[in-house]
Amino acid sequence: MEKNQSNNWYALYTKSRAEKKVLEQFNQMGIQAYLPLKRTLRQWSDRKKWVETPVINSYIFVNIPEDDYRRVFEAHGVVAYVSNKGKAAAIPDHEIEAMRRAIENHLEFNMEANRLKKGQVVTVTSGPLEGIKGEVLEVQGNKKLHLQISHIGYTLVVDLADATFKKAD
Numbered sequence: 001m002e003k004n005q006s007n008n009w010y011a012l013y014t015k016s017r018a019e020k021k022v023l024e025q026f027n028q029m030g031i032q033a034y035l036p037l038k039r040t041l042r043q044w045s046d047r048k049k050w051v052e053t054p055v056i057n058s059y060i061f062v063n064i065p066e067d068d069y070r071r072v073f074e075a076h077g078v079v080a081y082v083s084n085k086g087k088a089a090a091i092p093d094h095e096i097e098a099m100r101r102a103i104e105n106h107l108e109f110n111m112e113a114n115r116l117k118k119g120q121v122v123t124v125t126s127g128p129l130e131g132i133k134g135e136v137l138e139v140q141g142n143k144k145l146h147l148q149i150s151h152i153g154y155t156l157v158v159d160l161a162d163a164t165f166k167k168a169d
Contacts, residue, residue, distance in 0.1 A: 006065070007032070007065050008063070008066065008090040009034075009062070009090065009091040009095075010062050010081055010082070010088045010089070010091065011060075011081070011089070012059070012060050012072060012078055012082070013059065013078075013081075014058050014059070014077050015077045019035055019054045019077075020035065020054075022076075022077040022078055023060060025074075025075035026060075026072070026075055031064060032062065033060055033061065033062045034060070034061040034063070034099075034100065035054060036055040036056065036103050037103070038052070038054075038055050039051070039052055040053050056154055058079075059082075061091065094132060094133055098132040098134060098156060101132065121133060121134070121135050122135075
């Protein structure tokens with residue numbers, strides 16, 4: 001009997017510096033995964049080199065049905081789910097999408113907003129993050145918004161000099 005269930009995004013802890021290897025294994029296993037990466041310039045004694053490093057160390061995100069909960073542990077380097085009260089915490093699609101858009105559009109990780117107040121829920125109405133909703137955790141300057149990525153204790157701070165905002169409905 002076939003079950004009709006939807007997939008949810010979950011955050012996983014990985015062993016230190018194992019994020020890319022875990023991503024490769026998930027790709028081979030057919031598990032949809034997202035590893036947010038940023039390009040950074042690293043300095044060695046004899047050279048400089050651009051490298052891609054995880055935005056959040058030791059974290060990777062998977063989009064799976066609840067029935068595949070245990071399957072992720074087949075990948076070497078997976079430590080545990082980010083959980084709340086012993087159960088893997090589902091992450092809303094819009095939070096993963098906000099992170100993906102910020103990274104794909106090479107945005108500086110800081111968001112600002114005009115006349116927004118702490119605790120207010122807003123929708124970005126223009127720019128690469130158009131349509132993304134988030135809670136204002138802090139306001140810095142004119143165009144800096146802190147978007148909470150729930151359940152993992154991180155905040156994405158995106159600088160949107162040319163974006164506009166409206167209060168969410």
